[in-house]
Amino acid sequence: MPKPLFVIEDLHVSVEGKEILKGVNLTVERGEVHALMGPNGSGKSTLAHTLMGHPRFQITQGRVLLKGKDVLSLPPDERARQGMFLAFQYPVEIPGVKVRHFLRMALKASKGEEPSVTEFRKQLFEKMALLEMNRSFSERYVNEGFSGGEKKRNEILQLAMLEPEMAVLDEADSGLDIDALRSVANGINKLAGPHMGMLLITHYQRILNYVDPHFVHVLFDGRIVRSGGMELAQELEAKGYEWIAGEAVA
Amino acid sequence: MKQAAKGFSRQVVEELSSLHSEPPWLRQRRLEAWRVYEATPMPTLQDEDWRRTDISALALDELLPFAEAPSPHADSIAELPQGLCALLDKSRPESGLLIQHDSQVVHASPAEEAAKQGVIFASLEEAVGEQPELVKRYFMTRCLPPEHSKFVALHGAMWSGGTFVYVPKGVEVELPLRACQWLARPGLAVFPHTLIVLEAGSKLTFIAEQCSPEMDGQALSCGATEVYLGEGAQLRHISVQQLGRQVYNLGAQRHLLEGDSSLDSLIIGLGGELTKFFVESVLEGPGANAQMRGVVFGGDDQHFDHQTLQEHIAADCSSDLLFKVVVKDQAMSVHLGNVRVHGDARGTDAGQTVRNLILSEGAKAHPILPLEIEASDIRRCSHAATVGQVDEAQLFYLMSRGLSRRDAQKLIVDGFFEPVLEAIPLPAIQHRLRRAVDEKLGLAMP
Amino acid sequence: MAKKAVEAPQADYAQKYGFRDSEKPLFQARPGLSPEVVKEISGMKEEPAWMRDLRLRALEVFRKKPLPTWGGDLSGINFDEIYYYVKPTDRQVRDWDNVPQYIKRTFDKLGVPQAEREFLAGVGAQYDSEVVYHNLREELAKQGVLFLDTDTALREHPELFREYFGTVVPLADNKFAALNSAVWSGGSFIYVPEGVQVDVPLQAYFRINAEKLGQFERTLIIAEPGSYLHYVEGCTAPIYSADSLHAAVVEVIIKPGARVRYTTIQNWSTNVYNLVTKRAVAYQDSIMEWVDGNLGSKLNMKYPAVFLMEPGAHGEMLSLAFAGKGQHQDAGAKMVHAAPHTSSVVVSKSISKDGGRSSYRGLVKAYPGSVGAKASVRCDALVLDDDSRSDTYPYMEIEEEQVSIGHEATVSKIAAEQLFYLMSRGLSETEAATLVVSGFIEPVVKELPMEYAVELNRLIQLQMEGAVG
Known part of the structure; x- marks a missing residue:
């Protein structure tokens, strides 16, 4: 039997001695889109950062397997090279570094070889066209002076260029107006496919009006307390997180 | 005098003057500068301007004040030493190129188009003979008199070679003029002088390079650059310092700006053992504008000390300074950045920012930015200094895209410098500087 | 009025x-x-x-x-x-x-x-x-x-x-x-x-x-x-x-x-x-x-100083200076980071008026080994007339890489637009200027015990009368 693409197994994570994740279990296969929903403070961002290897989070228990291999001891760049990707909720600015230059370096790092200049340009402009982005965007410095929507689209552009096997999108919809939200969601739909597993982390249900996940999970107080399909998201939308909170206490 | 005896003295001053067959007024200026030099105490760590920069290891008495270039006249670039040739990418035309090798100007390719418009671009020694009135009026008088500081005085007494640029009223010089100073002889002290006069409404880009190969033995580069910007004149002034590791660099550069003139200056400091460099803009006429940028990268045990001045004398002027500094290994960078606003300088807009990145344990950054304001009716006056290491959040972001820690750090440092390097009009120099930065970084990381 | x-x-x-x-x-x-x-x-x-x-x-x-x-x-x-x-x-x-x-x-x-x-x-x-x-x-x-x-x-x-x-x-x-x-x-x-x-x-x-x-x-x-x-x-x-x-x-x-x-x-x-x-x-x-x-x-x-000798030590300085006629306020702070994970904050507000001179003079020093030290210095100066003067002399001596040190300073006058806005709401020019000055020093004043804050505001108000003509 082939190994599953991505498995989170009994993951416990602490920040400065306080336990945030208290045993998370989740499996994502190729071609699947999973939505992970949860209220503020449930541990969503902790999970996203931990999966990518942010040094601030201490793993006290559990495993994260990518293609059967535990990645928890790997630094973030090694995880990226193994096929993981994180779209950040708050992408940082890298002053003086052009998007184009940065993408080329990232491609070289993750694929091991540098694409030729013409090939790279062709690929870049294709993806930008796919995401309906203006070409001049690639001449700007990474995230510097970007609007909220531009930052999120820049994350999606990187997702498109780097073609990871497992993508985690942390609050890809936060802070966007309706047009920007639609454009980001379109990008996600175009990029999702049989070769990739996707974990969409979100507070609100609204992005799910545009992206159809195969599975919906609810994270509450550091654990996944409910799993289901789209109907779960709709129920959440109707009843709010208090409904889950009530159940979790009971 | 092919080569003077070691050390500096009044006798050397007179010999130099005779060697160049100078007119009496110029000999007199040299002697006056020597008098000021002797009357000025040698800077020590007790002087406020020199508190963080120790030049006691510089053996002044062991230095030669003058040495003829090995080949005094190079008609074509090919006749120049190899290391010097490598600097001069000729793929892009400049409108003029002047080369000083050690104490002498060895090559001056004329700025033909510009010469037709009356632009003068020549060695300063030549200009003394051909434009005595201009030189007499501007040379070390109002801009950088010997009283400026100890080493400007020494320069005034010992100068050789040098560059003279004169742009007549209203003339816009399209292509950059470039002057390259090549110091190749250990034990030598060079004193190149640059005098630039822009008449009203003229426009120029000037690139000055100070370079030398790696040498065994101390050497001194003690240059002085004087710039006069007439009303409405515009100057882009780029100074690249890539001296060899044993060279002491004690220099001064001062710009006097008349009304509505504008200066865009860029200082690039990469080489040398120890640098103490004065960079001064004096806004004398209303509406003048000075942009002063700088990039400094210190490695090993290099020491950089840039002392900048934005002096607002007239009303409604603006000045903005941005220096970006990276230090690694045991290197140290001092930035003494003065902003002085006189009582009549109403409507002043002055800004100053010095950013320091410390890459390794043992490296030091001392930014000191005094702000002296005597006027109240100002638009803005602000300064900011930061010191830090490469930001962890930026590193994590780049590493999450597959870059190694080392590559991520390199990318961040490159990005730190890029906006400044990008602005250099000659791509060849851009490439050379990027390479130099990368080389320095390469040594940094295991 | x-x-x-x-x-x-x-x-x-x-x-x-x-x-x-x-x-x-x-x-x-x-x-x-x-x-x-x-x-x-x-x-x-x-x-x-x-x-x-x-x-x-x-x-x-x-x-x-x-x-x-x-x-x-x-x-x-x-x-x-x-x-x-x-x-x-x-x-x-x-x-x-x-x-x-x-x-x-x-x-x-x-x-x-x-x-x-x-x-x-x-x-x-x-x-x-x-x-x-x-x-x-x-x-x-x-x-x-x-x-x-x-x-x-x-x-x-x-x-x-x-x-x-x-x-x-x-x-x-x-x-x-x-x-x-x-x-x-x-x-x-x-x-x-x-x-x-x-x-x-x-x-x-x-x-x-x-x-x-x-x-x-x-x-x-x-x-x-x-x-x-x-x-x-x-x-x-x-x-x-x-x-x-x-x-x-x-x-x-x-x-x-x-x-x-x-x-x-x-x-x-x-x-x-x-x-x-x-x-x-x-x-x-x-x-x-x-x-x-x-x-x-x-x-x-x-220039009150704090020597931060051991991990976790924190130093703060809130400084307020008012230099009037014949006065020179040369005040500041010294923060010396001599241990890891020490932090310091300096906030300085100065006002010069009637020919007075106010200067901020400060030092932030981070010794080798002060890993994780954080320091921020913020100096703001208001100059109320042409005879007065404001200087800032911030010294930084940073000898450790893993630190985050920042200094910022501004010198300004009361903006005409601020006065206009306040006066359009019925305040006199003096009242408007006083209000702007009060806002300027508020970050320091709010740290004072109430009785002193009231007294300080009263003093500033008095000094402001006749400030703008």
Whole structure:
């Protein structure tokens, strides 16, 4: 039997001695889109950062397997090279570094070889066209002076260029107006496919009006307390997180 | 005098003057500068301007004040030493190129188009003979008199070679003029002088390079650059310092700006053992504008000390300074950045920012930015200094895209410098500087 | 609104603080400085030999050190004309009714006994060279808190005293610290035992009365682990044509986990040179906060320091300076990071008016090994007219890579648009300007105990009248 693409197994994570994740279990296969929903403070961002290897989070228990291999001891760049990707909720600015230059370096790092200049340009402009982005965007410095929507689209552009096997999108919809939200969601739909597993982390249900996940999970107080399909998201939308909170206490 | 005896003295001053067959007024200026030099105490760590920069290891008495270039006249670039040739990418035309090798100007390719418009671009020694009135009026008088500081005085007494640029009223010089100073002889002290006069409404880009190969033995580069910007004149002034590791660099550069003139200056400091460099803009006429940028990268045990001045004398002027500094290994960078606003300088807009990145344990950054304001009716006056290491959040972001820690750090440092390097009009120099930065970084990381 | 034409920036200083008593002091040393004068002071105080010897050594250092050439102009001080010791009374009391009438009148006018009744846990009052009144609430005394004048502390707690005296500011630290060490008299001595929280402020009030007086109080504060203290000092003097000199030394020791806040409202008359050395050493996870309001004096040179000696120590400085006519405020802060994960914050606000000059002069130093140190310095200056001047001299000496240090400063005038906006809502120009100034200093004022905040705002308001024409 082939190994599953991505498995989170009994993951416990602490920040400065306080336990945030208290045993998370989740499996994502190729071609699947999973939505992970949860209220503020449930541990969503902790999970996203931990999966990518942010040094601030201490793993006290559990495993994260990518293609059967535990990645928890790997630094973030090694995880990226193994096929993981994180779209950040708050992408940082890298002053003086052009998007184009940065993408080329990232491609070289993750694929091991540098694409030729013409090939790279062709690929870049294709993806930008796919995401309906203006070409001049690639001449700007990474995230510097970007609007909220531009930052999120820049994350999606990187997702498109780097073609990871497992993508985690942390609050890809936060802070966007309706047009920007639609454009980001379109990008996600175009990029999702049989070769990739996707974990969409979100507070609100609204992005799910545009992206159809195969599975919906609810994270509450550091654990996944409910799993289901789209109907779960709709129920959440109707009843709010208090409904889950009530159940979790009971 | 092919080569003077070691050390500096009044006798050397007179010999130099005779060697160049100078007119009496110029000999007199040299002697006056020597008098000021002797009357000025040698800077020590007790002087406020020199508190963080120790030049006691510089053996002044062991230095030669003058040495003829090995080949005094190079008609074509090919006749120049190899290391010097490598600097001069000729793929892009400049409108003029002047080369000083050690104490002498060895090559001056004329700025033909510009010469037709009356632009003068020549060695300063030549200009003394051909434009005595201009030189007499501007040379070390109002801009950088010997009283400026100890080493400007020494320069005034010992100068050789040098560059003279004169742009007549209203003339816009399209292509950059470039002057390259090549110091190749250990034990030598060079004193190149640059005098630039822009008449009203003229426009120029000037690139000055100070370079030398790696040498065994101390050497001194003690240059002085004087710039006069007439009303409405515009100057882009780029100074690249890539001296060899044993060279002491004690220099001064001062710009006097008349009304509505504008200066865009860029200082690039990469080489040398120890640098103490004065960079001064004096806004004398209303509406003048000075942009002063700088990039400094210190490695090993290099020491950089840039002392900048934005002096607002007239009303409604603006000045903005941005220096970006990276230090690694045991290197140290001092930035003494003065902003002085006189009582009549109403409507002043002055800004100053010095950013320091410390890459390794043992490296030091001392930014000191005094702000002296005597006027109240100002638009803005602000300064900011930061010191830090490469930001962890930026590193994590780049590493999450597959870059190694080392590559991520390199990318961040490159990005730190890029906006400044990008602005250099000659791509060849851009490439050379990027390479130099990368080389320095390469040594940094295991 | 009718504008009052105000000559002096310290507008009502003369009525409110500038009065003087003409009563003869009990004892007055002859003017000028000599080993004999120093011995005389020490003898009158019946001090142990070690203190007398220390004073004499300090006098030597004072004589050898040159006057600083930076900062303000010190050439106007005539050290030979100053009275270094003036003793107003021969006893110190714990009841205001027992204070000599003329002295009590002074402190009544200044509102000190009233403040004590209303919101203080203890008060010391120094008049010229000696502390004349001292009292501490009973319950604090029972918990082992010591709040004494420094001379009494030397007599009654010699061992504690000797363990800490001069350890933070050594006698040879600088010329004026040496002078203080030679002729010190009075000041506060505070000891807070482990874990004790002094929730209500202790206050000392320093009053210069005699002409050409040198006041040299010496303050020593020891906060044992986990304790808390807020100490407040105020100072005023009559207006004389001849200059007076105030050169205090303050030493603060903050043990692990303790927190000390030290608030100063300096409002000397404009004939006083105020040359003060204030320094704290902060140990593990402790907090030192200086709140420094400088309104008075002719020349003020004061740069309170925090030496952050152990991990987790934190230093803060909130500084406010107002330089009016004939005044030079040269004030700042020194933050020295000597251990990992130490942090410091400096916020300085200065205002110059009527030809006054205000300067911020500060140092942030990070020694090698101060990994994770964080420091931020923020200086803002308002210049209210063309004759006035503002300078900023920030020094940074960073010798550690893993740090985050930032400095920012702005100098501005009141924007015409701000005035216009406020005036369009019906405020007079003076009211509008005052409002802008109040907003400008708000970040500092809000850290003051309420009573002082009100007083400070009142003073600023007075100084602002006639500010814009």
